[in-house]
Structures are given as C-alpha cells and as structure tokens.
Amino acid sequence: MSANTPTDFPANPDSELRGTLAALRIEHRDLDDQIALLDTAPTDDELQLRRLKKRKLLIKDQIARIEHQLDPDEYA
Numbered sequence: 001m002s003a004n005t006p007t008d009f010p011a012n013p014d015s016e017l018r019g020t021l022a023a024l025r026i027e028h029r030d031l032d033d034q035i036a037l038l039d040t041a042p043t044d045d046e047l048q049l050r051r052l053k054k055r056k057l058l059i060k061d062q063i064a065r066i067e068h069q070l071d072p073d074e075y076a
Helices: 013-040 046-070
Strands: none
Touching: 013 046
16 A cells, blocks of 8 residues: 555544544643642642643643644634
8 A cells, every 4th residue: 555545644634633622622621620629739749730730731732723723814
C-alpha cells in the first residue's frame, strides 16, 4: 500500500478534531475540579498544584487552537 492512498487520511478531519476537543474539555474540567479541591484542602503539595495549573493552561491553549482550526476567522 502506498503512503498516499485515500485510506491513510481520516474520513472527516473535523469530526476527529471535534472528538479531540471534547476530550480536552473534559480533561480541563477534571483538572479544574482537582485544583479546586487542592485549593480548599490544606496541603503541603504546592508543586502538585502548580503542575495541575500548568497542565490546565496547556490544555486551554490546545482547545483554543482546535477551536480556531474548526472555525477560523473570516477576515484573516
């Protein structure tokens, strides 16, 4: 099978992106819950809290990139 056959490409890249977007939104929401729980509970694990917040920001950036791919600016 050659590298350029139609079966090598996703049938609908938008649906694949939408699936990824949904998964990222769920992970973002879960991280938000974990961060809120750590913020309310007294803990000495500031490093864990910072890591969760950093991961949440990275996911937010990924979400924004995918949203832009799915709905690019009309005037750009």
